[in-house]
Amino acid sequence: LVRIYSALDMVVFFSKVFSPASADGDVDLRLLIEPLEDGWWYSLQLKNQRGIMVFLTDSDLQPSGALNAKEVWKQKLNSSNKTKARYKLSTESQSTKIVPAYSQFLSNVGGEGWLAVGDACMAFDPLAASGIKKALEDGLEAAEVIAEFLDGSQTLFKNYISSRKKQFNNYLQNRHYYYLQEDRWPKSKFWQRRQVIEPQSIGSYGKQQF
Numbered sequence: 001l002v003r004i005y006s007a008l009d010m011v012v013f014f015s016k017v018f019s020p021a022s023a024d025g026d027v028d029l030r031l032l033i034e035p036l037e038d039g040w041w042y043s044l045q046l047k048n049q050r051g052i053m054v055f056l057t058d059s060d061l062q063p064s065g066a067l068n069a070k071e072v073w074k075q076k077l078n079s080s081n082k083t084k085a086r087y088k089l090s091t092e093s094q095s096t097k098i099v100p101a102y103s104q105f106l107s108n109v110g111g112e113g114w115l116a117v118g119d120a121c122m123a124f125d126p127l128a129a130s131g132i133k134k135a136l137e138d139g140l141e142a143a144e145v146i147a148e149f150l151d152g153s154q155t156l157f158k159n160y161i162s163s164r165k166k167q168f169n170n171y172l173q174n175r176h177y178y179y180l181q182e183d184r185w186p187k188s189k190f191w192q193r194r195q196v197i198e199p200q201s202i203g204s205y206g207k208q209q210f
Contacts, residue, residue: 008103008172009193011125014073015054015097017046018090033127034083036076037185041083042126051090053083056101056126058190069098101126103175105168109161110145117142122168128175 029045039057046052055076062072073096077084103125109116118138124130141163145156179194186192 005102005104005106009125010059011056011101011103012059013054013056013097013099013101014069014076015052015099016073017050017052017094018087019050028086032082032086034080035182035184036079037188038190039076040127041076041080043083043086053077053087058193059100061190070096072096072098103171105164109164110157115142115145115157115160121164122171124171125175128171128178 029043029049029051031044032042034041036055038061039055041053041055043051043053055073057076077087101123103123105122106116106120109121118135121138124134141160145160148154148156175194179191182191182195
């Protein structure tokens, strides 16, 4: 089965798991978001007193082949303020990872005997995402569609398709709104791409096969 996604951007994550340097709880592990000129940092607490630090940027804004993931991560860390201060109180737990994180929508969300749910259907920028709330709502709605399908009806399936498109278009509006809140780098390609162009409906973006 070939899946065709409509992708909005070229976002990638440069991430690293860390631990407090001491066990006395000196490191503030609450959610922290810090914008930079070509992307933004977020860091937060994981299980077992560990945390994660992630830098989000567009892949084409980084020198092709010039820097590996660890070097990019350190370079962007040194450009930060609050994130760097948090890191100085920590110790590394894992190597740096780079992961694609495009905002994208599956062109065909279901068919005979299958249904795309959650991130398999669409993926959001974490700055404008709904997290656990979206995951639970998607799961509940998909369960109703599947139950009805097994009873021989496809009414809810048709509604599911239209509601996924509506959900993604609402996300585009929210994404545009949140990125408009940052105005320190009007000439930055990263911020321009998310601020200058008004969000469009699904189907207006490039498609990628997976």
